[in-house]
Amino acid sequence: MGVVRVSLVLGAAVLFGGASSATAAGLHAELRSAAALLPAGITGGVAPTAPAGGAVFGAQPWICDASQGFAPMLSVETGVADPVLAVSTGGVRLPISPATVPATCGQVATDGNGNVYVAQGVVDATVTPPTARGILRLAVDPQTGALIGPAAYITTTAGLGGDQPTAVAVGPDGNLYVAFLKNGNIKRIVNPASGMTQAVQSVGVTPNGHPGRSLAFAGTDLFIGSVDAFSVIHNATSASCTGGCNAAAIADGFSGVPHVGVTSNGIDTVYFAVSTFNQVWRYTPATRLFAFIAQSGADRSGGNASNFSFVAAKSNLLTLDAGGTLWIGDDPSGGTPAGAGRVWTISPAALSTITGGNFTAGTNLQQILNVLRGPWETLVGNTIFIPTFNADGTFTATIQAPGGSITTDAGTWTLTPPVTLSPFGNPQGQLTLIDSQGAVLLSGNTLLITVDQLVMESAVTSLINVPSIALLPITKFAA
Numbered sequence: 001m002g003v004v005r006v007s008l009v010l011g012a013a014v015l016f017g018g019a020s021s022a023t024a025a026g027l028h029a030e031l032r033s034a035a036a037l038l039p040a041g042i043t044g045g046v047a048p049t050a051p052a053g054g055a056v057f058g059a060q061p062w063i064c065d066a067s068q069g070f071a072p073m074l075s076v077e078t079g080v081a082d083p084v085l086a087v088s089t090g091g092v093r094l095p096i097s098p099a100t101v102p103a104t105c106g107q108v109a110t111d112g113n114g115n116v117y118v119a120q121g122v123v124d125a126t127v128t129p130p131t132a133r134g135i136l137r138l139a140v141d142p143q144t145g146a147l148i149g150p151a152a153y154i155t156t157t158a159g160l161g162g163d164q165p166t167a168v169a170v171g172p173d174g175n176l177y178v179a180f181l182k183n184g185n186i187k188r189i190v191n192p193a194s195g196m197t198q199a200v201q202s203v204g205v206t207p208n209g210h211p212g213r214s215l216a217f218a219g220t221d222l223f224i225g226s227v228d229a230f231s232v233i234h235n236a237t238s239a240s241c242t243g244g245c246n247a248a249a250i251a252d253g254f255s256g257v258p259h260v261g262v263t264s265n266g267i268d269t270v271y272f273a274v275s276t277f278n279q280v281w282r283y284t285p286a287t288r289l290f291a292f293i294a295q296s297g298a299d300r301s302g303g304n305a306s307n308f309s310f311v312a313a314k315s316n317l318l319t320l321d322a323g324g325t326l327w328i329g330d331d332p333s334g335g336t337p338a339g340a341g342r343v344w345t346i347s348p349a350a351l352s353t354i355t356g357g358n359f360t361a362g363t364n365l366q367q368i369l370n371v372l373r374g375p376w377e378t379l380v381g382n383t384i385f386i387p388t389f390n391a392d393g394t395f396t397a398t399i400q401a402p403g404g405s406i407t408t409d410a411g412t413w414t415l416t417p418p419v420t421l422s423p424f425g426n427p428q429g430q431l432t433l434i435d436s437q438g439a440v441l442l443s444g445n446t447l448l449i450t451v452d453q454l455v456m457e458s459a460v461t462s463l464i465n466v467p468s469i470a471l472l473p474i475t476k477f478a479a
Contacts, residue, residue: 026279026292026293026295026354027350027351028298029294029344030298030299030300030344030345030347031297031298031299031304031306031343032083032085032299032344033047033048033085033086033341033342033343034048034341034342034343035047035340036304037299039076042076042086044074044086045074045076045086045088045089046087046089046338047339047340048329048341048342048343049066049067049068049087049331049335049338049339049340049341050066050316050329050335051063051064051105051316051329051330051331052064052065052066052107052166052314052316052317053106053107053109053119053168053315054317054319054327054329054343055108055109055110055140056319056323057140057141057142057143057144057145058144058145059145060072060144060146061085061321061327062091062116062140062145063087063329064106064107064108064119064317065087065105066105066341067087067338067339068087068088068091069092069093069105070091070094070108070116070118070136071089071090071091072088073085074086074087082300085343092136092147092151094120105119105315106118106119106120106165106166106167107166107167107168107169107215109168109169109170109215110140111170111174111192111193112142113142114139114140114142115137115193116138116139116140117136117137117168117176118137118138119165119167119168119315120135120136120165134153134154134155134156135153135155135160135168135176136151136152136153136154137151137152137154137192138151152196153196154189155192155196155197155198156196156197158198158200160178160187160200162182163180163182163185164180165178165179165180165181166212166213166214166314167225167315169215169222170192170217171188171217171236172217172220172237173237174191175188175191176188177189178215179211179212179214179224179226180211180212182211183205184206184208184209184210184226185202186203186205186206186212186215186222186224186233186245186247187202187203188200188202188242201242201243203236203242203243203245204241204243204244204246204247205247206224206226206231206247207226207228207229207247208229210226210227210229211227212225212226212227213258213314213316214259214261214272214316216270217264218265218268218269218270218285219266219268220236220237221234221235221236221285222236222247223262223270224247224262225260225272226259227258227259230252230272231247231248232248232285233246234248251360252272252290252360252361253362253363253365254361254364254366255364255366256366257274257276257362257366258274258275258276258310258312258313259272259274260275260310260311260312260314260315260318261273261280261310261315261316261317261318262318263318263319263320263326265324268284268286269283270282270285271283271293271318271326272318273308273310273316275310276312276366277295277362277365278295278307278309278310279294279295279308279417280318280326281293281361281362282354284357289356289358289359290357290358290359290361291355291356291358292354292361292417293351294308294328294346295307295308295416306342308330309330309331310330310331311330311331311335314335316331317329317330324348324351325345325348326345326346326351327343327344327345328345328346329341329342330342330344362417363427363429364427365416365429366427367427367448368415368427368428368446368448369415372415373389374389375387375476376454376477377474377475378456378472378473379473382402383399383400383401383402384400385399386398386400386477387413393412393414394410394411394413395410395412395413396408397409397433397441409441410436411434411435411436411441412433413431413434414432414434415430415431415432415446416429416430417430418430418446422447426447426448426449427447428445428446428448429445430445431443431446431454442456444456444457444472451476453474453475453476454473454474454475454476455472455474456474
């Protein structure tokens with residue numbers, strides 16, 4: 001076959017076992033808004049575009065939409081619980097310039113009293129003056145969601161717009177905390193609800209000073225999603241925290257991956273979304289446990305099923321409403337065409353079924369993905385199985401039976417969080433190969449030993465006539 005086998009050094013039988021369970025499949029979100037759901041010719045409403053932030057006032061959701069600005073969502077059904085929604089075309093428009101793709105929206109924060117803050121990070125500074133970019137403040141009735149006050153930009157003399165603010169969170173001290181697309185600075189706007197030229201203080205920076213994506217408070221601790229880390233500034237509201245209160249990275253297993261959404265119940269539970277894997281996780285600070293929440297969903301009829309698709313370059317909608325419903329926004333187009341975004345929800349009843357967790361979340365799946373290319377080999381019973389992994393999620397395989405006969409197969413492969421977490425810190429995940437007929441060839445918890453060695457636990461091998469195997473070494477070929 002023109003390849004040279006790499007020798008396998010294996011002492012891995014002790015690497016598995018004794019780990020707690022995780023929910024691999026997670027929950028299914030309900031698709032609430034997408035072009036595929038909306039009837040033709042709907043009056044006053046459109047499908048979302050790269051929804052980046054949101055808040056719910058009473059029963060009225062608002063989102064920050066790259067095409068429509070900060071806008072309420074309209075029900076297109078009457079008398080239906082959790083109805084299909086559209087984005088109103090009558091929202092508060094944000095400056096959109098020819099250079100803005102996607103447009104101007106970032107995260108949304110509210111203080112519970114009707115003051116709403118919208119981050120406007122992506123803007124063409126050559127045509128948009130400083131007085132029309134940065135942080136937009138509005139007043140909304142906290143019970144009905146009706147817009148009751150004019151929109152105006154605050155702290156326009158502080159230069160925040162030039163750093164492209166994209167993440168905002170109101171702290172328990174009433175101040176507004178801001179992170180930026182352009183740098184890793186975390187800043188505090190003092191008394192954001194009062195006046196137009198507030199004092200702005202430096203709080204600290206993200207890990208490695210890399211750009212931010214999203215913010216959320218749990219108590220006085222500020223949790224940060226940045227371009228490559230999940231982190232926290234403990235007691236960020238302290239009066240002494242005016243510079244140098246830098247974020248400490250939390251080892252969530254997704255190092256180097258954009259954390260594009262963070263939200264919390266404000267007390268003891270934090271949710272975050274990561275791109276690349278397009279998943280939502282829950283973190284409980286008191287126990288330091290991670291629990292996998294969701295990576296996909298469908299509408300309530302079961303149609304339009306899809307995995308999430310977060311926009312890695314900007315903030316993505318992730319927010320909890322007062323009733324405990326989790327709202328999620330994504331955009332499979334990457335945020336470029338209008339109307340290609342989606343809004344999902346997960347009910348508090350469904351969220352409550354996810355209990356416990358593990359001390360590691362994604363378990364550095366990216367490290368496995370970095371090496372999982374080209375041909376690998378494993379011996380299943382007396383059968384040699386050689387799958388070649390392609391970057392698009394497909395594979396081709398050669399199967400050599402004990403008698404020497406050779407057959408080929410093809411299909412798709414996926415790598416998801418592990419069903420059973422190994423107590424070791426190695427990158428790990430659930431690797432599954434499904435052929436074009438829908439049969440599972442291999443599936444099991446997989447641990448990366450070295451750059452050319454994997455070990456799969458409890459593999460399913462239905463088409464190779466071996467029903468299961470306790471420990472399966474998989475070795476990479478070298479050219």
